[in-house]
Amino acid sequence: MKVVLQNLSKAFPSRNKRVNADVIAVRDFNFEIPDGKLIGLLGPSGCGKSTALNLICGLLTPTGGRIFFGDDDVTDLPPENRGVGLVFQNYALYPHLTVRQNILFPLQNLKGEDRLSKADMLARAHEVAGLVQIGELMDRRPSELSGGQQQRVAIARALVKMPRILLLDEPLSNLDARLRLQTREEIRRIQRQTQITTVFVTHDQEEAMSISDIIVVMRSGVVEQIGKPQDVYDSPVNLFVAKFLGTPPINVFIGKVDGGTLFIGEDAVLDIKGISDREVYVGIRPEGFVLDSGGPLCCNLSRVEVMGRDVSIVSSHDASANPTIRSIINAESAVDFTSANVRFTVKPDKVFLFSRETEDRIFFEV
Amino acid sequence: MTKHTGYSKIKKSAKARKTVGNVVIYTLLTLWAVMVLFPFYWMLLSSVKSYGSYTSEFIPAFFTLSPTMENYISAFTAVPLAGYFVNTLIFTVSTTAIMLVVTVFAAFAFARLNFKGKNVAFMLFLALMMIPNELVIVTNFVTITTLDMRNTFLGLILPSVTSVFYIYLLKENLAQIPDELYYAAKVDGTSDLKYLFKVMLPICKPTIITIVILKVIECWNSFVWPRLITDDANYFLVSNGIQEIRESGFGRENIPAMMAAVVVISVPLIVLFLIFRKKVMAGVSRGGTKG
Numbered sequence: 001m002k003v004v005l006q007n008l009s010k011a012f013p014s015r016n017k018r019v020n021a022d023v024i025a026v027r028d029f030n031f032e033i034p035d036g037k038l039i040g041l042l043g044p045s046g047c048g049k050s051t052a053l054n055l056i057c058g059l060l061t062p063t064g065g066r067i068f069f070g071d072d073d074v075t076d077l078p079p080e081n082r083g084v085g086l087v088f089q090n091y092a093l094y095p096h097l098t099v100r101q102n103i104l105f106p107l108q109n110l111k112g113e114d115r116l117s118k119a120d121m122l123a124r125a126h127e128v129a130g131l132v133q134i135g136e137l138m139d140r141r142p143s144e145l146s147g148g149q150q151q152r153v154a155i156a157r158a159l160v161k162m163p164r165i166l167l168l169d170e171p172l173s174n175l176d177a178r179l180r181l182q183t184r185e186e187i188r189r190i191q192r193q194t195q196i197t198t199v200f201v202t203h204d205q206e207e208a209m210s211i212s213d214i215i216v217v218m219r220s221g222v223v224e225q226i227g228k229p230q231d232v233y234d235s236p237v238n239l240f241v242a243k244f245l246g247t248p249p250i251n252v253f254i255g256k257v258d259g260g261t262l263f264i265g266e267d268a269v270l271d272i273k274g275i276s277d278r279e280v281y282v283g284i285r286p287e288g289f290v291l292d293s294g295g296p297l298c299c300n301l302s303r304v305e306v307m308g309r310d311v312s313i314v315s316s317h318d319a320s321a322n323p324t325i326r327s328i329i330n331a332e333s334a335v336d337f338t339s340a341n342v343r344f345t346v347k348p349d350k351v352f353l354f355s356r357e358t359e360d361r362i363f364f365e366v
Numbered sequence: 367m368t369k370h371t372g373y374s375k376i377k378k379s380a381k382a383r384k385t386v387g388n389v390v391i392y393t394l395l396t397l398w399a400v401m402v403l404f405p406f407y408w409m410l411l412s413s414v415k416s417y418g419s420y421t422s423e424f425i426p427a428f429f430t431l432s433p434t435m436e437n438y439i440s441a442f443t444a445v446p447l448a449g450y451f452v453n454t455l456i457f458t459v460s461t462t463a464i465m466l467v468v469t470v471f472a473a474f475a476f477a478r479l480n481f482k483g484k485n486v487a488f489m490l491f492l493a494l495m496m497i498p499n500e501l502v503i504v505t506n507f508v509t510i511t512t513l514d515m516r517n518t519f520l521g522l523i524l525p526s527v528t529s530v531f532y533i534y535l536l537k538e539n540l541a542q543i544p545d546e547l548y549y550a551a552k553v554d555g556t557s558d559l560k561y562l563f564k565v566m567l568p569i570c571k572p573t574i575i576t577i578v579i580l581k582v583i584e585c586w587n588s589f590v591w592p593r594l595i596t597d598d599a600n601y602f603l604v605s606n607g608i609q610e611i612r613e614s615g616f617g618r619e620n621i622p623a624m625m626a627a628v629v630v631i632s633v634p635l636i637v638l639f640l641i642f643r644k645k646v647m648a649g650v651s652r653g654g655t656k657g
Contacts, residue, residue, distance in 0.1 A: 059549050080555040092546035105564075109555035157554070304523040 001070050001164040003033040003056065008065035008137050010051050010221075025051040026220045029065070033214075036195045038188070040212030040229075042205055044244070048221035049201045050169055056199060057167050069164050080109070085158030085196075089170040091150045093142040099153050100125060100138040106161040126157045131190060148179045155187070159194065166191070166198040182233060184211050205245050209233065217241050234349075242283045242352055248312070248328070250352075251354045252321040255282040255310040262353070265319035267297050269346055272364040281321070281354040281363060284311075288350025289327035295345040299325055304337055313340055377578070409632075413437050413625035420622045437626035441611055444620075446593050447627060450607040457522050457603060458585040464527040465581055472528075473536035478548070488537075494530045507594055517598040525591065526584075532577045539573045540566055569621070575645040579638060586635055604631045608648075 011022035025048040033039050041049040054060040055288055056067060058079035074082050085106075093102050103125040107116060116124065132152040142150055147344045151171060158166055168187070172180045188211045191198045202208050208215050209229040217224045217232065217240075224235045236242035242250050255264040256279045260347045264268040268366040289297075291313075299315035302324065308310075313327045327344065353362040412420065414433035418621040441447055475481070476488050506525045515521030543566055551561045567574060596602060602610075608631070610625045 057553055059552065079549075079552045080557070086550065086553040086555060088546045088550060090544075090546060092544065094547065094565055094569075096373075096565075096571075105551075106554040109560070157550075161555075355500040 001098070002035045003197060003199075004066075004068040005031045005033075005052075005056070006068070008052070008055060008067065009063050010048075010055055011063045011206045014321060017128075024221050026062075031216065031223065032341050033197055033199065036197055037213040038191050038211060039202060040197045040208030040215040041199060041201045041218065042208040042244070043203065043218035045203055046220075047218045048201075049218050051221075052218070053167050053199060053201050056083045056165065057086050059076045059183055071262055083161070083164045084167055085161065085163035085165070086167045087151075087154045087158050087169065087171045088170055089173055091142075091154040091156070091174075091351070093150055093153055098139050098141055099129075099134065099145070102126060102142070102153055102360045103156050103160050104155060107316065109115055119122045124160055125156075128160045130141065131159070131193065132186070147175055150182060151183060152186075155190065157206065158188070159196070163196060166194075168198065168200045172202070172204075180207070181233065181254060187211065205300040206247055209245065217244060217322070218356060235361075236283075236352060237361050239281055239354040239361075242354070242361075246285060248286050248326045250283045250285055251325045253282040253284070253317065253319045254321060255280055255319060255353075257353075259355050262351075265317065269296050270348060270351060270366070272348075272366060275353070275362060279356045281356060281359065283352040283354060284346055285350040286326050286328040288348060289313075289329065289344040291329050291333050291342070292345045293343055295343040297344045297345070297346060299342050301337075301340060301342040313342060332348060367373050409628055411624050412622050413426055413629050415622050417620060417622050437622045438630070440620075440623045441627040441630065444623060445607050447604070447607050447609045447611075447630070448603050449600075450604045451631075453601060454586060454603045454605075456519060458582055460519070461523045461526050462578055462581045464523065465529060465532070466578060468528055469532045469536055469577065470562070470567065470574075474531045474541055474566070476537045477534070477540035478558070478562075478566075492534065497533075503590065503594070506591075508594055515595075516597050517601050521595050522592055522601065522603075526588070529581070532581070534568065536573055536577065539570045543569055572645050575642055576587070579642055579645075582638065583635055586631075 008026060009024070010026040011024045013022055028332050029049075029052060041052060044047050051060065055062050058074070058077060062075065066073055068074065069082070079086075094105065097105065100122075104121055106178050107121045107124060112115065114294060126135065126138075129138060132155050134149060134152045134156060137145060137149060137153075142153065145153065151174075154171070155168075171187070172183055175183055184207055187198075187200070200208070200212065212229055214226065215232055216226045219240055225232055225241045227235075232241065233245050236245065239252070243252070253264045255262060255269075256277070257263075257272065257275050258277050260271060261268045262272050262280075262282065269282075297317070299317045302314045302316060304311055304313055309331060311329045311331050311333075313329060315327070316323065317325055348366045353364055354360060355362055389472070389546050411430060412427075414435070414437070415423075415430050416434045416436060418434070419432070476484065476491075502525075508523045510516060510525070515519075515524070547565060548561060550564055556564065587605065588603070592601075592603045593606055593609075596606070604627075608624055608627050610620050611619070
């Protein structure tokens with residue numbers, strides 16, 4: 001089932017009576033979610049991603065725009081009639097019901113033709129329980145389960161009525177690091193297996209990039225960029241997106257283009273074409289540095305962190321916007337730990353230029 | 367080795383301290399239990415003494431060697447106690463049932479629904495708790511009499527079908543249920559009413575049971591209102607019956623017969639309490655600590 005969001009907006013009335021301006025949580029969201037894909041809604045907290053999710057599932061009514069599931073306009077439908085499955089951050093399992101009853105609950109609320117016989121309901125519940133691998137926990141209560149198990153029950157409950165769309169609201173943030181990795185792969189597997197269009201909300205860019213088919217980066221209610229994770233990483237549209245994606249984060253320098261040469265401070269790092277002389281921000285991914293004793297970019301070496309496969313060089317530069325620069329170098333290249341300076345050349349495809357005024361991307365040729 | 371002996375010494379002294387503590391605690395508890403249970407014992411004892419022996423004892427004896435059941439017989443024959451029993455049962459069951467419906471819906475409205483003036487209405491509701499019952503009885507009496515409902519079950523029942531305190535208690539309990547459950551239930555396809563009955567009430571079961579039991583006790587023990595509003599013996603409750611038996615003793619108070627009636631009347635409540643003891647405590651402590 002494809003989902004179309006058309007000029008979707010949501011404003012909350014201001015709490016402060018003296019200020020009449022509404023708080024705009026989502027502004028003019030346009031997006032067509034392709035059938036059977038997993039979408040990662042990504043952004044810092046308060047950017048409106050959960051609001052967008054609640055608009056899709058119907059817990060909130062939009063102040064503008066339309067929502068379509070396939071060809072049906074569902075904008076005015078209440079959540080119970082939309083056929084969506086929703087998994088909450090804190091799972092929201094019914095504490096007085098066993099796992100089995102929790103999973104059966106959505107089925108028992110179906111009416112008319114959709115209503116299944118008791119035996120069919122049980123069969124469906126067991127099928128879904130098998131899918132999320134909680135078959136042996138069916139008679140326990142939520143309080144007797146671990147966080148990861150509760151999470152699976154919540155997913156099973158969302159899946160059991162065969163929703164047209166599955167919505168996950170930060171489903172992994174209450175799990176420990178190891179379980180988070182495992183569960184995220186599980187979600188990916190389940191999504192592949194069921195082919196249900198899924199929207200996944202998270203503030204963790206690594207999580208979003210690793211499991212999504214498409215990521216949507218949001219900031220203050222506005223969609224900044226939509227694309228495949230690798231494409232968004234390789235070609236961010238502005239400084240915000242570039243900074244938000246990637247660990248360690250991108251290194252930002254204050255630089256300028258002068259006579260076809262890109263300067264970072266006094267260092268002429270790259271010859272570029274297609275840009276007139278101007279002041280710019282220069283973003284360089286940590287993997288965009290190449291150790292080169294004759295390289296143009298000269299940084300003050302602070303320390304070297306050995307991570308096994310790679311070496312992370314922490315250094316500083318007068319023109320850097322952040323106190324430290326982090327570059328990741330193959331462990332095989334020899335680093336002189338004792339020297340005060342370290343010199344790099346940069347990989348042109350890992351260097352992004354952004355306008356000083358608008359922070360939008362400026363494209364260049366080498 | 368020295369370390370080891372030191373450790374066992376500490377262990378020994380800790381054990382001794384614990385023993386002393388236990389002795390003190392259990393002694394106090396025993397005293398307390400005796401104080402609490404003595405009136406019950408006295409009630410049972412008096413009910414099996416004959417009227418003659420009871421009135422002839424200048425200093426009441428703490429036990430009797432010739433227990434008799436005649437008081438129990440006279441309790442049922444001197445006044446129509448069985449009829450009063452049935453009346454009380456009707457009164458208690460219908461009052462509690464109606465009150466439960468009223469309380470559940472009122473608490474749900476205050477806890478979950480959004481309507482204009484909700485907070486003001488709730489404040490006014492709470493303010494009602496400050497008006498003493500005795501004051502309300504006067505106006506209630508006038509109202510019921512004007513409505514010509516004296517000597518009817520309706521007149522008995524109506525004034526006690528609402529309870530501000532129980533609405534408050536249940537509302538606080540319902541409000542503690544996280545909003546996410548409501549949203550989850552909405553997405554799972556429930557209406558508000560279905561959510562109330564399938565999710566909220568089962569979660570608040572201990573509180574509901576507490577309310578029911580407290581209300582049953584209140585109804586079963588009510589005396590002033592039934593006494594005021596009924597003068598027809600067909601509508602007397604057991605509490606009125608006790609009063610009548612008391613006055614049936616040849617010019618003197620027939621205490622043993624009255625005690626026998628009290629025993630009979632108390633048994634249902636004691637049984638009820640013993641069955642639901644744990645639930646009552648759970649409900650009270652839940653409503654009390656968070657709220």
